Each structure stands twice: as structure tokens, then as C-alpha cells.
Amino acid sequence: MCEDLIIESEQNIEKSGHYDSHLDIDPRASAFLALINHHVDRDSRPLSAIAKILKISRRQLGRMLNGHRPMRIAELLKLTEVLRIDPARAVVAIEVIGDWQCYDDPGLGVVMHLLYPVVTRLRARADFAIQPLTKPAQDRLSDWLADTIITNEEQIRNRRDTFMKLPEI
Structure with a gap:
């Protein structure tokens, strides 16, 4: 899902030849960007240190974070790793709940930790297809x-x- 958002944004840039602002981004991509910026703000490291880890310039990182430069999938994955953002939890907060601010909700954390054991038990105990x-x-x-x-x-x-x-x- 996240790949589609970034690829779609990059295709829009290619069509227009430029990227004016983060307002052109799909609302879901905007939500991911807001979550990332929130974690950057909470991070104690300066932006230049985060950029160095990503092996890009501080200016490039700043342009990505303010929506003036597209974020490639590899950059998104590395950035979520550096900022310790759980991609699955982020997708659930944004795609399922519809609010990136729910990412930090302790209730979401509890439910996320239940997913694996529940799915594992369903697979092990049901010898038939589970219906919605x-x-x-x-x-x-x-x-x-x-x-x-x-x-x-x-x-x-x-x-x-x-x-x-x-x-x-």
C-alpha cells in the first residue's frame, strides 16, 4: 500500500515536471509524512545526523520532510528504521484507523501484538477457510x-x- 502512494506521487511529478508542495500528495502519503515528521521532532538527534545515516544531504532530507521532494521507497524504509517507526503499526493507524496520531495509542499496541498469535492459532486450529x-x-x-x-x-x-x-x- 505504501509503495503505491510513493510511486503514485513520483508519477505525478514526472507528468508535471515539478513538485510544488506537499499539498499535491495523496492524503495517505500526507499522513505518513506527518507521522514521520512527528517522530523527527521527537528525535533528539539533529536533522543533519539523521540525514548522514540516510546518506543524503540535510537539505534533501528537509525537502523530503516538507513535501518538496518525493520520498523513495528505500528512503522511507530506512527513515522508519532510523526513527524506530513500526511500518505495520503505521499502516494500521493510517489505513485502517484513518488517523496517523493513533500510532502511539497504547490500545493499538496491544491489538498489534495480538495479531500474530491470533492468526497463528486460527491457522493451527481451523481446518477450513475462515470467513469474514x-x-x-x-x-x-x-x-x-x-x-x-x-x-x-x-x-x-x-x-x-x-x-x-x-x-x-
Whole structure:
């Protein structure tokens, strides 16, 4: 999905012969760019240090980050690695949830960590094709899962609070 966004942007540049601003970028590509810029802002390293790791000039990196230069797939992958952005989590936040700011949501982290074990168990236990869930089934399963995760978190917090209130010896 991400490859299509970047390739599409590069094709638009080739057609027009120039790249005026980040406003010409597909909204999903814009969301990826916003997420990357957010992580650059949070990173303690100067832009020149990040550019050096990427083996490009600071100016080239600045132009990529402000949308005035297209970001190639290899650059995007290296940049996400350097900034420690989980590409799968970014895609889920942007493509599935529709908000790059959800990337840092702890709930998304919990759900992302559940994907692999759930898919693995479905493959191992079902000897038939799994069909998509109906909307009511999705709602019911989502409610149950959210309630289970919240209950677990409450239990963890209660144990932590109880531990913190131990009598002094």
C-alpha cells in the first residue's frame, strides 16, 4: 500500500515536471509524512545526523520532510528504521484507523501484538477457510475483547497499587 502512494506521487511529478508542495500528495502519503515528521521532532538527534545515516544531504532530507521532494521507497524504509517507526503499526493507524496520531495509542499496541498469535492459532486450529465476520459478530467480539483488555489492565493496576501500599518494616 505504501509503495503505491510513493510511486503514485513520483508519477505525478514526472507528468508535471515539478513538485510544488506537499499539498499535491495523496492524503495517505500526507499522513505518513506527518507521522514521520512527528517522530523527527521527537528525535533528539539533529536533522543533519539523521540525514548522514540516510546518506543524503540535510537539505534533501528537509525537502523530503516538507513535501518538496518525493520520498523513495528505500528512503522511507530506512527513515522508519532510523526513527524506530513500526511500518505495520503505521499502516494500521493510517489505513485502517484513518488517523496517523493513533500510532502511539497504547490500545493499538496491544491489538498489534495480538495479531500474530491470533492468526497463528486460527491457522493451527481451523481446518477450513475462515470467513469474514458479520458486523454484529465484529461488534460483539470487539466489545468482549475491549472489556477483557480493560479488565486485565484494571487488575494489573490494582495489584500495583496494593503492592505500593505495603506496610513499612
